[in-house]
Amino acid sequence: xxxxxxxxxxxxxxxxxxxxxxxxxxxxxxxxxxxxxxxxxxxxxxxxxxxxxxxxxxxxxxxxxxxxxxxxxxxxxxxxxxxxxxxxxxxxxxxxxxxxxxxxxxxxxxxxxxxxxxxxxxxxxxxxxxxxxxxxxxxxxxxxxxxxxxxxxxxxxxxxxxxxxxxxxxxxxxxxxxxxxxxxxxxxxxxxxxxxxxxxxxxxxxxxxxxxxxxxxxxxxxxxxxxxxxxxxxxxxxxxxxxxxxxxxxxxxxxxxxxxxxxxxxxxxxxxxxxxxxxxxxxxxxxxxxxxxxxxxxxxxxxxxxxxxxxxxxxxxxxxxxxxxxxxxxxxxxxxx
Amino acid sequence: xxxxxxxxxxxxxxxxxxxxxxxxxxxxxxxxxxxxxxxxxxxxxxxxxxxxxxxxxxxxxxxxxxxxxxxxxxxxxxxxxxxxxxxxxxxxxxxxxxxxxxxxxxxxxxxxxxxxxxxxxxxxxxxxxxxxxxxxxxxxxxxxxxxxxxxxxxxxxxxxxxxxxxxxxxxxxxxxxxxxxxxxxxxxxxxxxxxxxxxxxxxxxxxxxxxxxxxxxxxxxxxxxxxxxxxxxxxxxxxxxxxxxxxxxxxxxxxxxxxxxxxxxxxxxxxxxxxxxxxxxxxxxxxxxxxxxxxxxxxxxxxxxxxxxxxxxxxxxxxxxxxxxxxxxxxxxxxxxxxxxxxxxxxxxxxxxxxxxxxxxxxxxxxxxxxxxxxxxxxxxxxxxxxxxxxxxxxxxxxxxxxxxxxxxxxxxxxxxxxxxxxxxxxxxxxxxxxxxxxxxxxxxxxxxxxxxxxxxxxxxxxxxxxxxxxxxxxxxxxxxxxxxxxxxxxxxxxxxxxxxxxxxxxxxxxxxxxxxxxxxxxxxxxxxxxxxxxxxxxxxxxxxxxxxxxxxxxxxxxxxxxxxxxxxxxxxxxxx
Numbered sequence: 001x002x003x004x005x006x007x008x009x010x011x012x013x014x015x016x017x018x019x020x021x022x023x024x025x026x027x028x029x030x031x032x033x034x035x036x037x038x039x040x041x042x043x044x045x046x047x048x049x050x051x052x053x054x055x056x057x058x059x060x061x062x063x064x065x066x067x068x069x070x071x072x073x074x075x076x077x078x079x080x081x082x083x084x085x086x087x088x089x090x091x092x093x094x095x096x097x098x099x100x101x102x103x104x105x106x107x108x109x110x111x112x113x114x115x116x117x118x119x120x121x122x123x124x125x126x127x128x129x130x131x132x133x134x135x136x137x138x139x140x141x142x143x144x145x146x147x148x149x150x151x152x153x154x155x156x157x158x159x160x161x162x163x164x165x166x167x168x169x170x171x172x173x174x175x176x177x178x179x180x181x182x183x184x185x186x187x188x189x190x191x192x193x194x195x196x197x198x199x200x201x202x203x204x205x206x207x208x209x210x211x212x213x214x215x216x217x218x219x220x221x222x223x224x225x226x227x228x229x230x231x232x233x234x235x236x237x238x239x240x241x242x243x244x245x246x247x248x249x250x251x252x253x254x255x256x257x258x259x260x261x262x263x264x265x266x267x268x269x270x271x272x273x274x275x276x277x278x279x280x281x282x283x284x285x286x287x288x289x290x291x292x293x294x295x296x297x298x299x300x301x302x303x304x305x306x307x308x309x310x311x312x313x314x315x316x317x318x319x320x321x322x323x324x325x326x327x328x329x330x331x332x333x334x335x336x337x
Numbered sequence: 338x339x340x341x342x343x344x345x346x347x348x349x350x351x352x353x354x355x356x357x358x359x360x361x362x363x364x365x366x367x368x369x370x371x372x373x374x375x376x377x378x379x380x381x382x383x384x385x386x387x388x389x390x391x392x393x394x395x396x397x398x399x400x401x402x403x404x405x406x407x408x409x410x411x412x413x414x415x416x417x418x419x420x421x422x423x424x425x426x427x428x429x430x431x432x433x434x435x436x437x438x439x440x441x442x443x444x445x446x447x448x449x450x451x452x453x454x455x456x457x458x459x460x461x462x463x464x465x466x467x468x469x470x471x472x473x474x475x476x477x478x479x480x481x482x483x484x485x486x487x488x489x490x491x492x493x494x495x496x497x498x499x500x501x502x503x504x505x506x507x508x509x510x511x512x513x514x515x516x517x518x519x520x521x522x523x524x525x526x527x528x529x530x531x532x533x534x535x536x537x538x539x540x541x542x543x544x545x546x547x548x549x550x551x552x553x554x555x556x557x558x559x560x561x562x563x564x565x566x567x568x569x570x571x572x573x574x575x576x577x578x579x580x581x582x583x584x585x586x587x588x589x590x591x592x593x594x595x596x597x598x599x600x601x602x603x604x605x606x607x608x609x610x611x612x613x614x615x616x617x618x619x620x621x622x623x624x625x626x627x628x629x630x631x632x633x634x635x636x637x638x639x640x641x642x643x644x645x646x647x648x649x650x651x652x653x654x655x656x657x658x659x660x661x662x663x664x665x666x667x668x669x670x671x672x673x674x675x676x677x678x679x680x681x682x683x684x685x686x687x688x689x690x691x692x693x694x695x696x697x698x699x700x701x702x703x704x705x706x707x708x709x710x711x712x713x714x715x716x717x718x719x720x721x722x723x724x725x726x727x728x729x730x731x732x733x734x735x736x737x738x739x740x741x742x743x744x745x746x747x748x749x750x751x752x753x754x755x756x757x758x759x760x761x762x763x764x765x766x767x768x769x770x771x772x773x774x775x776x777x778x779x780x781x782x783x784x785x786x787x788x789x790x791x792x793x794x795x796x797x798x799x800x801x802x803x804x805x806x807x808x809x810x811x812x813x814x815x816x817x818x819x820x821x822x823x824x825x826x827x828x829x830x831x832x833x834x835x836x837x838x839x840x841x842x843x844x845x846x847x848x849x850x851x852x853x854x855x856x857x858x859x860x861x862x863x864x865x866x867x868x869x870x871x872x873x874x875x876x877x878x879x880x881x882x883x884x885x886x887x888x889x890x891x892x893x894x895x896x897x898x899x900x901x902x903x904x905x906x907x908x909x910x911x912x913x914x
Contacts, residue, residue: 030786031782031783031786031787032782032783032785032786032787032788032790033787035790036784036785036786036787036788036789036790037785038406038414038415039414039497039789039790040415040784040789041789041802041803041804041805042414042497042501043789043790043792043793044793044817045790045793045794046500047497047500048790048793048794050493050494050496050500051494051495052494053494054491054492054493054494054495055494079562079565082406083403083404083405083406083586084406084407084495084564084565084568084569085404085565085569085586086565089586090586090587093585093586093587093588094586094587097588149623152623152627153623156623156626156627156629157623157626157627160627160628163627163628163629164620164623164624164627164629165400165613165615165620165623165624165627165629165630166588166589166613166624166629167588170396170398170589170591170611170613171396171397171398171611171631172396181585282616282617282620283617283620284620285613285614285615285616285620285624287585287586287587287588288587291587291616292586292587295403295616298750298785299785300785300786
C-alpha cells in the first residue's frame with residue numbers, strides 16, 4: 001500500500017511539470033496581460049512598457065517560465081500582479097473558506113443524498129421513489145447561478161432571513177485571522193461564542209445549499225442504483241434467509257457494498273468543489289479559492305492562475321488518492337500493487 | 338434511524354430559528370425607523386436628508402468592487418485603494434469636500450508660489466503625528482517628496498501618478514529640489530512651471546506616509562516585496578482613520594478611528610469602516626438590499642431606479658467627471674480626412690444613446706472633451722451636434738464615399754460609468770453611422786485583454802473609449818489624449834513609446850497644450866486651454882458622446898456622506914444612526 005501511495009505521489013511531478021508548461025503557453029496565447037487590467041484607461045504605451053518591465057513580462061517566454069519554476073522549486077509561487085499579495089498567503093487564507101464551504105455542501109449532499117437514495121431504492125417505483133427521482137433530476141439540472149440568485153432573492157432580499165454575501169457579519173463580529181481562518185472552528189472552539197457560531201452558520205447556509213444541490217442529487221441517484229444492485233445480490237437473499245434483521249442486513253451487507261461507487265462519486269465531487277466552486281463563491285462573494293482564481297483569470301494575473309492551477313491539481317490528485325485508499329478499507333479484496 | 342432523523346430535524350429547526358430570530362437585530366430591521374420613502378441626492382451632502390445631529394460610534398460596512406491593490410500611497414492608481422488611502426492618509430493640499438477644484442489646506446496650512454511658478458513653499462500644520470506616534474514635520478515631508486523624486490526602479494513599474502505629474506524620476510523629474518526651511522516649512526522647486534501642480538498635490542498618491550514605518554519595512558529600499566510588506570502590515574499616515582491590522586484578501590479590509598487625530602474638530606464619527614469586496618455589481622446591490630452591507634459604489638445605470646425607489650435606501654450621485662468618446666486616429670485612413678471625422682460626429686444622436694443606455698439621469702450629452710464645470714469649457718467652442726444631413730454632406734465631401742468602409746472597435750467584458758453597455762452602445766452608434774453612408778466592420782477585444790493598450794498605441798482608427806478625470810483640469814484629459822502629434826506617431830517603438838491614440842495632425846494643438854500646461858497664471862491658462870479646445874473641436878479630433886458620473890447606494894441610516902466628482906471623499910464626516 002505504501003509503495004502504491006508513494007508511486008502515485010511521485011506521479012505528481014510529471015503531471016505538474018506538464019501542467020505548468022501548458023499553463024504558461026496557453027496563458028501567453030491569450031490576448032492581453034495583467035498590465036491592461038491594472039492600467040485601464042491609463043494604458044499609454046509608456047505606462048504599459050514600464051508595467052511590463054516591472055512584472056518581467058518583457059523577457060522571453062522561456063526565461064519567464066524558468067524564473068517562475070525556479071521560484072516554485074524554492075516554495076515561492078509568486079505575487080499577484082493586481083493585488084500584490086503573495087500567492088501562498090492568498091491561498092492559505094482562502095483555502096480554509098473553500099474547505100468550509102465544501103464540507104458544508106458535502107455534509108448536505110451526503111447527509112441527505114444517501115438516506116434519500118437508500119429510501120428510494122428500498123421503495124422502488126413507489127410514490128416516494130418517483131418523487132426522489134424527479135427531485136434529484138431537478139437538482140442535477142438546475143444551474144448553480146440560477147439557484148444561488150433565487151436563494152439570495154427569497155431568503156436574503158425578500159424574507160431577510162439569511163445574509164447574501166461573505167462569511168460572517170462584518171459589522172458585529174471580528175475574528176483573529178492570524179489563526180486558522182476556519183471560522184466554524186474559531187467561533188465554536190477558540191472563541192466559544194455560540195452567537196458567533198450561529199452567525200457563521202447563517203452565512204454558510206445559502207452558499208452550501210447552492211453548492212450542495214448538484215452533489216446531493218448525484219449522490220442520491222448513485223446511492224439508489226447501487227443499493228438496488230446490491231439488494232438483488234445472492235448474499236443479501238442469503239442474509240434474509242438466515243433471519244437477520246432488516247437493519248443488520250442494511251448496515252453490514254447492503255450499505256457497505258453499495259458504498260464503493262458512492263465513495264467514488266463523493267471523492268470526485270469533493271475534489272471538484274475543493275478546486276474552487278467558482279460560481280457559488282462569485283455569487284455569494286465568498287472569499288475562497290474559486291472566487292480568487294476567477295478574478296485572476298479576468299485580470300490575466302499570470303502568477304495566480306499558474307500557481308493556483310498547480311496547487312489545485314495537487315489537491316485533486318491527493319483527494320483521488322485518498323478515495324482509492326478508502327476502497328481498500330471498504331473492500332478488503334482490493335489490493336494495490 | 339428514526340431517532341437520528343429526528344435529531345437532524347431538531348438541529349435544522351434550531352438553525353432556522355436562529356436565522357429568523359436574528360432578523361430583529363439585522364441592519365434592515367433597525368432601519369425601520371428611517372424615513373419611509375426612497376430618496377436621491379445629486380452632488381450634495383447626503384446629510385441634507387438625514388437627522389441633523391451626528392452621533393459617534395458604529396461600524397460602516399462598505400461594499401467595494403475589489404480589494405485594495407496597494408496602500409503604498411505613491412504606487413496607488415486604482416479607485417479602491419485610493420478610497421481607503423483617503424481615510425488613513427492626508428495630502429498637503431486637499432480638495433474641499435464635494436468640490437473638484439477648490440483647494441483647501443491639508444497637512445499644509447498654507448502655501449506660497451513664486452511668480453515664475455517654479456518654487457512652492459509649504460507651511461505645515463503643527464502638532465500632527467502619524468499613527469505610529471512619530472511627528473509629521475518638514476523632515477517627514479521632505480522624505481516623502483524625495484521618495485517620489487527618486488522612486489526606486491523596482492517600484493517604477495507600479496507607478497502611474499508620480500510619472501504622470503512629475504514626468505520622470507531622478508534628474509528627469511520635474512522636482513528639481515526639495516529642502517527643509519524649518520520644522521514647519523519646506524520648499525519644492527520645479528524644473529519647469531506646472532500650473533496644475535497644486536491641484537495634482539490633492540491626489541491621494543501624493544499623501545504623506547510615516548518615514549519611520551516605511552524604513553521599518555524597508556519600503557524605502559525599493560523592492561516590491563518590502564513595499565508590499567509595508568502596506569499589508571503597517572500603512573501609516575496621519576488621517577482620521579488608521580489600519581486595524583485586519584486585512585483578509587478577498588474578504589475584507591478594516592480601518593478604525595484614529596483616537597489621536599490632530600484635527601479634533603474633524604475627527605471621525607465612526608468607530609470602524611469595513612470594506613467588503615464584491616466584484617459583481619448585481620451582487621453588490623443584492624448585498625445592499627439584504628442588509629449585508631450599508632453602502633455600495635458604482636450602482637449600474639439600470640439599477641438606479643431600484644435603489645431610489647427602495648424605502649430603506651438612498652441614492653447619491655456624483656456630479657459628472659467622466660467622458661465617453663469615440664477616438665479617431667488621424668494616422669489611420671480614412672480618419673485623416675476631417676470630413677470623415679465630421680460626418681461621424683454629426684451622425685451620432687447622443688440624446689438617443691442617453692435615453693436608451695443611461696436612464697434616470699445617469700449621463701448628459703457631451704459636446705466637448707471638457708466638462709461644463711471646468712473653467713476652460715466654452716459653449717461656443719464645442720463640437721456640432723446631431724444632424725444627419727450635415728453628416729451625409731460631410732461624407733460626400735470626403736475622399737471616402739458612401740458606402741465608406743471603416744473598422745469600428747469596441748471593448749468586451751467591461752462596464753464603465755461612461756460606457757455601461759459597450760456592445761449595445763456600439764450597435765446603436767453603428768446604426769446611426771450606417772444611416773449616413775458608412776459601412777461598419779465590427780471589431781472587438783476584451784477590455785482587460787489588451788484593448789486599452791492597443792487603443793493607446795494607435796492601433797485603432799475608430800474606437801469607443803473614455804476617460805475618468807482624476808481632477809478637473811484639461812491637462813488630465815485632452816492633455817493626455819492629444820499629447821503626441823502625428824509626426825511622432827510614425828516612430829513608435831518600445832523604447833520611444835508615445836500616446837498615439839489620436840495622432841493629432843495639428844502641431845498647434847500640441848504646442849498650445851504645452852503652453853497651457855506651463856502657464857502659472859490661472860486666467861491666462863484658462864484662455865490658453867479655451868484656444869486649444871477650439872482647435873481640437875474645429876479639427877473634430879474626436880467625437881465626445883456622454884458626460885457621466887457614478888452613483889452610490891446607501892442605507893437610510895448612513896449620514897454625512899459628501900459625494901465628490903473626483904471621488905475624493907472623506908469619511909470622517911460620515912455617521913450612522
